[in-house]
Amino acid sequence: QLQLQESGPGLVKPSETLSLTCSVSGGSISTDIYYWAWIRQSPGTGLDWIASIYYSGYTYYSPSLKSRVTISIDTARNQFSLKMKSMTAADTAVYFCVRRLVRTEIDVFDMWGQGTKVTVSS
């Protein structure tokens, strides 16, 4: 059974860079029908897609966050990561790493990590 597990700091200071890692177990991150994504959830803005990456390294970014975000993948370690710079209080949220299944007429976030709460505060 595939599992995704987020890791990273729970507290980040304003203006600093957030670094999160998602470890994937029970399956290969290099499977060609899957992409890998970060999604965050805050009471104010609901569920927001941040970025996606394919095992080849191809990336997609939310236009509103693109200037501050980098997603990367390490197929040898079966992990993918998120870096978000210039953090502000508005970035306080629960961050989920997610598997995205893509097939003909199907594009869905089918497996989710448990989420990690990130608070931005001095």
Added chain:
Amino acid sequence: QMTQSPSSLSASVGDRVTITCRTSQTIFNYLNWYQQKPGEAPKLLIYAASTQQSGVPSRFSGSGSGTRFTLTISSLQPEDFATYYCQQSYNSWTFGQGTKVEIK
């Protein structure tokens, strides 16, 4: 733009519940539904508008295409009290604002 309604509803065990999601432009069948309970990650219920995810009870069903979609719970069970989200994958990836299903 996705509009999910209602934002909340109160229902009793055994009730039939319908949640609607509308989009401003056609998204064909690229519409998915998720259930989220407090403190947990969203769980996939329905994908491609009407296909049940493996392991999801048959009381959950989805329908619609184009710009109007519905999630129906045919007979609400105690474990179904949760928040439900629609999500489109045709033009980037966006979620509805959620529908909280509460006990009446």
